Amino acid sequence: MSRAALLVLADGRFPAGGHAHSGGAEAAVTAGRITGxxxxxxxxxxxxxxxxxxxxxxxxxxxxxxxxxxxxxAADARTPSPALRDAARRLGRQLLRAGRATWPCPELDALGREFPKGAHQPVVLGLVARAAGLEAADAAHCAAYESVSGPATATVRLLSLDPFDATGVLARLAPELDGVVGRAVAAAGRALDEGVDALPAASAPLLEIGAQAHAARAVRLFAS
Structure with missing residues (x-):
């Protein structure tokens, strides 16, 4: 396993399309839920x-x-918002394109044939991580970090927030992120024996509602 491969995959400059998405932050800023x-x-x-x-x-x-x-x-079932499902598949398609160029392998080629319009981004992320020789915890760390780094970066642009403040937010979340990764990997292990119903299905209704409202806006900075 190469830790350098993990750094490449987790790098915000990896061409996976995440820069065009705010992870719900733009909708939250618009609604006044994020002001600083x-x-x-x-x-x-x-x-x-x-x-x-x-x-x-x-x-x-x-x-x-x-x-x-x-x-x-399983990802579809855990994503009630059509707008978020569409965003996840677009991100998955872009990530697969980047992954196939970076770590080419038959498994990623097969995924592209099976999902020509894109699979959910976390699913693609896991397969790209495996192609890079990474472990389950590495993929979980990437996914968990992306879930907060995207909104933090987007808020810097949306509110002209001080980048140092945004980075501080991420740094202070690090212990909780490690805890979430531990829970995710344990659940994935259980799912091997019990099926995907063992995977978490945590709900975030405001993210879902905000995504639908955001998708209907005529003017927006981010795709989601």
């Missing part, structure tokens, strides 16, 4: 323990070998 660093911290903490946990568990399960079709169906 303190609100951003609350938003990211909530997202980490809901959407982040679900994404991390799906990514870890993909590394462990649970089939992508089964996991993609």
């Amino acid at each position: 660093a303190a609100d951003l911290a609350d938003f990211c903490r909530g997202r980490l323990h809901t959407a982040g946990l679900v994404s991390a568990s799906l990514a870890a399960a993909a590394v462990l070998g649970i089939g992508p079709a089964v996991l993609d169906e």
